[in-house]
Amino acid sequence: MIEALLGQVRNTALIVGLVAFIGLVLQKKSTTEVITGTTKTILGFMIFNIGTAALSRVVNNFAELFNAGFGIEGVTTQVEVATSLAMNKYGSEVALVFVLGFIFNLIIAKYTRFKAIFLTGQHFLYFAAVLTLIFIALGFSPAVVVIAGGLVLGFCAAALPMLAQPYMEKITGSKDFAMGHFNLIGYTFAGWVGKFFAKSKEKEGKKEIKMPEFFELFRDFVFSVALFMVVLFYVAVIACAVKGQLDLVKKMAGNDIWFIYPFLQGLQFAAGMSVLIYGVRQFIAEITAAFVAISEKYIPNSIPAVDCPAVFPYAPNAVVIGFVGSLLGGLFGMFLMVMFKSPVIMIPAAGICFFSGGTSGVFGYAYGGWKGALVGSFLVGIALVGLPLILYPAFAKLGIATASFPNIDYNIVGALIYKILSLFK
Secondary structure, eight states, rough: OOHHHHHHOOOOOHHHHHHHHHHHHHOOOOOOHHHHHHHHHHHHHHHHHOOOHHHHHHHHHHHHHHHHHHHHEEEEEOHHHHHHHHHHHHHHHHHHHHHHHHHHHHHHHHHSSHHHHEOOOHHHHOOOOOOHHHHTTTTTTHHHHHHHHHHHHHHHHHHHHHSSSSHHHHHSSSSSSOSSSSHHHHHHHHHHHHGGGHHHHHTTOOOOOOGGGGGGGGGGGGHHHHHHHHHHHHHHHEEETTTTOOHHHHHHTTSSSSSTTTHHHHHHHHHHHHHEEEEEHHHHHHHHHHHHHHHHHHOOOOOEEOOOOGGGGSSSHHHHHHHHHHHHHHHHHHHHHHHHOSSSSEOOOOOHHHIIIIIHHHHHHHHHHHHHHHHHHHHHHHHHHHHHHHHHHHHHHHTSSSBOOHHHHHHHHHHHHHHHHOOOO
């Protein structure tokens, strides 16, 4: 049946629109709300596709310049870009895994001791893309891809937040909510690392650490992405100039002045990212609301798992320390890849370093103060660029080659599934 459905309906925007329609009807919304909610969902997915197209062009340009300048394959660890590439090729499968994942999350939370209801819809979508690619790479049929992917996604959504829950209770002082961001293995690890610096935190007392005002700029996600990509483009262009490849840069710049071209490309990337994220939030909002309503009504003991910025107010300076630590860890990971002559170089992304690195900083800070925040986030930063190397060859064969998925949970869970099932295929 699933094969027939995928064969007849390949328009992913219509699939997510149908899901939103069903969710709104289940919530007993008015006819007007059903129509507007469904339309907004479809429009959101179309906006997502516009952002995807813009990002893909910029990423391809960067990959061409980086490869020409350094003679190695540079891959940005930007989860949004990797997901958009996956959606372009396997959009219907990803959408169905996404929806089934939510359903299995509710079922598992209802009947097992894993009670988290994962409410960060965009991360659900990203993990759905990873699992879809893994099962397709293993050669499974569309039906198996969708059902198995949905089941794994639903289990991880219910279980992984509970792994980090003791640290969340330490950070927030309550049991009201869980962490809903698929770097939960990394956050738990950062919290555990922080315990090694518990005595250091006792000496710190409640003294607040002041960070340089410059770092406040990086709290703006779009600015940090734009700045980071501008720097990366200039590095690639300078490398091309050193190698005598300046004609390539001028050709790609077209009517733009070649030394301004990297600046414009970095801003174009940030603009595309903004459009893509807006579209994701738009089409996920109605779907998530439906599952929230169902969980509140039928799963009274469930714990909402929310996005990582929910913990930022508990240790604001630890967020900045975590961002810096994660970025340094990512750059150190790049250095190791170059030193050991890796054929593929994973490049840390500003967004993942800020959100995942910053959250790791908060977890490390809970027990270990600023030292725990810095060391924990540094080690997580290495993992964010190192772990994607495991699944990259399989994804590259499917055409997902210019970007990769950095999140730790995606790569640890995904690598285990891929390695184990490879033994039987």
